[in-house]
Amino acid sequence: MSAGVDLELATFRKDIKRNSTFLAAERRIGNPASARSRPHSETLLSAFVLLTCGRFEGFLQGSFYQAAVDLRDRIGKANDPRIPNHKEFHWNNLDGFLSWVARARIAKTDKIPRIEAFSAAISTGDIFPDSFKNTESNPNFDTLDRMFGRFGVKGPLAKLAANYLDNRGRHFAGTLIKATLNEFVRKRHLAAHTGRIPGLTRMDADDYNVFVDGLAESICKTLNAHTASVK
Numbered sequence: 213m214s215a216g217v218d219l220e221l222a223t224f225r226k227d228i229k230r231n232s233t234f235l236a237a238e239r240r241i242g243n244p245a246s247a248r249s250r251p252h253s254e255t256l257l258s259a260f261v262l263l264t265c266g267r268f269e270g271f272l273q274g275s276f277y278q279a280a281v282d283l284r285d286r287i288g289k290a291n292d293p294r295i296p297n298h299k300e301f302h303w304n305n306l307d308g309f310l311s312w313v314a315r316a317r318i319a320k321t322d323k324i325p326r327i328e329a330f331s332a333a334i335s336t337g338d339i340f341p342d343s344f345k346n347t348e349s350n351p352n353f354d355t356l357d358r359m360f361g362r363f364g365v366k367g368p369l370a371k372l373a374a375n376y377l378d379n380r381g382r383h384f385a386g387t388l389i390k391a392t393l394n395e396f397v398r399k400r401h402l403a404a405h406t407g408r409i410p411g412l413t414r415m416d417a418d419d420y421n422v423f424v425d426g427l428a429e430s431i432c433k434t435l436n437a438h439t440a441s442v443k
Contacts, residue, residue, distance in 0.1 A: 214439055216278030221432040224271040225425060231267065234260040235417055243414060254410060257417040258403040265400035268424050269351040272431070276359055279435045280341035287442060289337040294442050296364045304362040308343025309334050315346075352397040353390040356431075365438050375433040378426030389427065396420050 238256040245253040283295065290305035291298055313327055334340050344363055348355050353369075360368035369386035376384045384392070399420075403409050 214279055214282040214436055216281055217275050217432050217435050217439075220271055220274040220278055221428055223274075224267060224428050227267045228264050228421065228425065231260055231263045232421060234263075235414070235421065238414060238417070251408065253414070254408050254412055257412045257414065258407070258409040260417050261396070261399050261409060261412070261420060262403040264420065264424060265351065265397060268428065269347050269349075271428055272347050272351055272356065272359065273345040275431060275435060276363060277341045277345040279363065279439050280339055280344045282439045283442060284339035284341060286439075288339065290339045291337045296438075296442070297366075298364075301362075301364045302337060305337075305340055305343045306334060308346065308362065309340045311346060312340070312342045350397065351393075353393045356393070360434070363435075363438070365434065368434060371434045371437075372427070372430045375430040375437075376426055377429075378422050380422055382426075384423075384426070389430075392423050393427065396423065 234256045238253055238260075241249050241253045241256075287294060291302040295301050309330065313323075313330075330340060344359065347359070357368060365371065369390060372389055373384060373386040376389060378384075399409050399412065
């Protein structure tokens with residue numbers, strides 16, 4: 213197990229619990245909301261979706277980073293044969309490093325020595341954890357699938373479904389996980405671009421709150437199982 217991945221999950225859960233203050237505030241509005249209070253209700257619920265989706269993206273970045281840190285500390289080299297699909301993993305390590313260099317927002321005077329140092333290390337096959345945290349600013353299922361793929365986990369949807377159990381005691385099939393995550397991210401984009409998600413209900417927001425918690429735990433279990441299998 214990766215203590216770093218577990219810590220990312222614990223921190224994520226604390227943050228979405230804070231985000232639920234928007235849901236608590238919205239519950240003070242009558243149900244169903246009147247025509248006059250409906251925009252206020254939608255604004256509060258939309259703020260919850262927007263902030264929680266953003267925090268979920270941060271959880272993805274942190275979890276995959278920490279899983280790579282675990283492999284780096286225990287295994288060391290990206291091309292180690294003990295890593296499943298180690299040749300592909302090694303390539304993703306290099307490719308991710310190049311992408312990180314292109315994205316890194318640091319001053320040129322600081323970037324050059326860092327690039328030189330990381331290049332020297334990565335040319336010997338050292339694992340560079342930042343190579344595996346790119347969410348492409350869109351934490352939908354296609355992105356999650358690519359993140360698992362870069363990490364060496366094939367067919368992650370079935371594994372996520374096997375590990376999914378939310379705090380309502382529900383198991384979700386892979387197709388439902390994929391559809392729910394994509395709809396959640398779509399709603400987030402709508403809130404970000406228009407300021408409010410028309411028609412969003414209290415039940416919708418509560419369902420998303422439960423879902424992202426269950427999905428985050430499933431991702432944590434899937435990553436930990438994968439890294440633990442590398443010995």
